[in-house]
Amino acid sequence: MRSFRFDPEEILETIKMVQMENLDIRTITMGISLRDCAHPSLAAAARKAYDKICRSAQSLVAVGDTLQREYGIPIINRRISVTPIALVAESSDADNYVLMAEQLDRAAAEVGVNFIGGFSALVHKGMTPGDARLIDSIPRALATTERVCASVNVATTKAGINMDAVARMGGIIRECAELTRARDGLACAKLVVFCNAVEDNPFMAGAFHGVGEPDCVINVGVSGPGAVLSAVQRAPEADFGELASIIKRTAFKITRMGELIGRRASQRLGVPFGIVDLSLAPTPAQGDSVARILESMGLERVGAHGSTAALALLNDAVKKGGAMASSHVGGLSGAFIPVSEDIGMIEAAAAQALSFDKLEAMTCVCSVGLDMIAIPGDTPAATLAAIIADEAAIGMINRKTTAVRVIPVPGKGVGEWVEFGGLLGRSPVIAVNTHDCSAFVRRGGRIPAPLQALNN
Amino acid sequence: MAESSNRVIVTVVGQDRTGIIAGTSRVLAEAGVNIVDISQTLLEEFFVMIMLADMARATVSLDELKTRLAAKGTELGMRIDVQHEDVFKFMHRI
Numbered sequence: 001m002r003s004f005r006f007d008p009e010e011i012l013e014t015i016k017m018v019q020m021e022n023l024d025i026r027t028i029t030m031g032i033s034l035r036d037c038a039h040p041s042l043a044a045a046a047r048k049a050y051d052k053i054c055r056s057a058q059s060l061v062a063v064g065d066t067l068q069r070e071y072g073i074p075i076i077n078r079r080i081s082v083t084p085i086a087l088v089a090e091s092s093d094a095d096n097y098v099l100m101a102e103q104l105d106r107a108a109a110e111v112g113v114n115f116i117g118g119f120s121a122l123v124h125k126g127m128t129p130g131d132a133r134l135i136d137s138i139p140r141a142l143a144t145t146e147r148v149c150a151s152v153n154v155a156t157t158k159a160g161i162n163m164d165a166v167a168r169m170g171g172i173i174r175e176c177a178e179l180t181r182a183r184d185g186l187a188c189a190k191l192v193v194f195c196n197a198v199e200d201n202p203f204m205a206g207a208f209h210g211v212g213e214p215d216c217v218i219n220v221g222v223s224g225p226g227a228v229l230s231a232v233q234r235a236p237e238a239d240f241g242e243l244a245s246i247i248k249r250t251a252f253k254i255t256r257m258g259e260l261i262g263r264r265a266s267q268r269l270g271v272p273f274g275i276v277d278l279s280l281a282p283t284p285a286q287g288d289s290v291a292r293i294l295e296s297m298g299l300e301r302v303g304a305h306g307s308t309a310a311l312a313l314l315n316d317a318v319k320k321g322g323a324m325a326s327s328h329v330g331g332l333s334g335a336f337i338p339v340s341e342d343i344g345m346i347e348a349a350a351a352q353a354l355s356f357d358k359l360e361a362m363t364c365v366c367s368v369g370l371d372m373i374a375i376p377g378d379t380p381a382a383t384l385a386a387i388i389a390d391e392a393a394i395g396m397i398n399r400k401t402t403a404v405r406v407i408p409v410p411g412k413g414v415g416e417w418v419e420f421g422g423l424l425g426r427s428p429v430i431a432v433n434t435h436d437c438s439a440f441v442r443r444g445g446r447i448p449a450p451l452q453a454l455n456n
Numbered sequence: 457m458a459e460s461s462n463r464v465i466v467t468v469v470g471q472d473r474t475g476i477i478a479g480t481s482r483v484l485a486e487a488g489v490n491i492v493d494i495s496q497t498l499l500e501e502f503f504v505m506i507m508l509a510d511m512a513r514a515t516v517s518l519d520e521l522k523t524r525l526a527a528k529g530t531e532l533g534m535r536i537d538v539q540h541e542d543v544f545k546f547m548h549r550i
Contacts, residue, residue, distance in 0.1 A: 005541075006465075008497045010548040011506050015467055015537070016499075070518055072539035253547045260546040324550075 029202030082118035090130020101141035117207030170385030195395030222258035251321030277331025278322030291344025303354030334367020340427035470534030
């Protein structure tokens, strides 16, 4: 077998990862700058945006399909991220930007992508009139469109936390839930509130095309919790050093697939290759769960004491393994812990093994934050704002991206179930602390940026 | 790294039976695809045949070859996949 450049074992390992362990490319995301689409008339700006998106992304879906067939690696989603719309729309005289969201939705449907991200504003230090109009447009924009995703960055390590924006977002999340009451508050699943948002994230709902990015770029998000899970399961006796090595090796291989698909997509679309986001992104499917990896390390249920340590090991090993596999790693890169999108998390929440507070603790060491958590529909805006403030504080102090994507499910209380469908999954409603925090949130102003020294 | 090679890896997985190599090879020959190497092994209880093949002189597209081999696989009761060699190169070689 000298002419084979591969050991049959290696070939089988790859086949097994794809066919039995759900290894896939989660998304090819095309980032498109809409900075050249600003116009005094919002209708004209929206038309320019529509045209540019359709022109830039016309081959995105077809190229994704071809690569999937040639390489035999499933590519689950093709998506688009655009310049934060507040920057594009604010030179118009419109008092709300819903029209722009509708055109983004149409463009996404036209080119065949399931989500388009970037109905966004970056307000970590302060808000322009355009930012305010964008934020106030979010509930209607998300309620009246299918594919548009919104995000707002309310804090950074360098600027601190904009508590006025945080307070406002509490109310916006409530409005999103109310406007989509008939669909269990689905609009909230398309809205992310960030601290330290990244400019090249290919994953929804938080993707946007940052201002430091080129005109058009291809970013790739890989996944593969199943492949990591079976590697961990094959080593029940391994100590943590060995376990970390096993995860690193697997993450390396998973990320290489992202690197390959990203480079090829970039060549064929004639668009520069940005980054590989080497995240472990779960789905509600069996065998595609991050929670199961933590449990396979020896925890009865995710949420048990030890879960934060297990997640810290996993997240770090994924980054170390993936970093060597790609020439440009970026995005969020790490293990995601959404609740409704991960079968192990769903079961742990149902068994009351997983509390809101434990989830918050786990976000200190995972790649993003409080993600896809169904909470009681009567959660006040001030409490939602305080949840955002806590999560932003974790991100700000730890110099990492954190985010909040919670759904106060209208008319539902703790323990009742909510179905979002598809990749968004299902979940029981989880309790939040009901003690009042409104006076705290009402203070307004900014929480100052932290010291970057004297770290203890 | 440029797309240079025309080589693909054909994998056949299933219960062992007669005619697997003959059946698969015929499909490849009819498509003008040259078999460079063949290897067989067992993965748990399954029979696995791996072929390295060169599509430089192929008379059909990779898509068409996949379709024909998948049909042959159904006929033989096996799963037959074709993937560009780069998948394995990227995953297993630095």
